[in-house]
Amino acid sequence: MKAVLLYLREFNVLSVVVRMLLAVLAGGVVGYGRARMQRNAGLRTYMLVSLGAALTLMISAYEQEMLTGQWAWLFSVADVKFDGTRYAAQVISGIGFLAAGTIIGTEHQQVSGLTSAIGLVASAALGIAAGAGFYECVLIGLILLVITMECMKPLEVSFKRKLQNITIFVEFYSIDDVGTISDTVKAHGAQIFDIDIERTEQEGDKLPSAIMTLKLSRTQSSHSAMLSSVAELECVDAVRELIS
Secondary structure, X not given: OHHHHHHHOOOOHHHHHHHHHHHHHHHHHHHXXXXXXXXXXXXXXXXXXXXXXXXXXXXXXXXXXXXOOOOHHHHHHHOOOOOOHHHHHHHHHHHHHHHHHOOEEOOOOOEEOHHHHHHHHHHHHHHHHHHOOOHHHHHHHHHHHHHHHHHHHHXXXXXXXXXXXXXXXXXXXXXXXXXXXXXXXXXXXXXXEEEEEEEOHHHOOOOOEEEEEEEOOOOOOOHHHHHHHHHOOOOEEEEXXXXX
């Protein structure tokens, strides 16, 4: 096994094929989970990002080998400096623009795409590692990346629901109902940090709505209980918790 790894770390046709396949596989595994959740960056995007990063680094390795081999005479005559690590740095810089494009602002002051963005950067890093022949890094990084992006999400949502801070979106029938809703919230011992009115009746046939940022009391810190209390009001048409 050790001999095989040493051979694949050399720069030859077989190692190039293995590195490209590993990069595509790593990007595909990460991208599959995002595609299944219908995120902005899906399966093919992650595969191409990882493959592109691997190709970039292998081009760097190829040039380094040629400049110290067949092109050595030209390298000495031209008297230029070559640093292959700059290729990897430029990959991360370039992926930053692509990652920024996956971050979008949604309704109710929410931001979507942060996980997809950092996932693209991590996928590019996996491709760089694959292109460099750092196979152990690819496999360990892939496992940790999948666990973080897929398995940790339910735990994160559960943790947020246990926090005392909560942000809710409320849709009601009249702008005058804001006072009634606020009184109900305060009756449960919650503190109102901010109320942002999103719509009013003058904006067409849409019901007025608001985003309320609250801090629940220690004795009544149930998110579901607060949502149920607000939803039971006759003046409220809909209410839901906003979780980023």
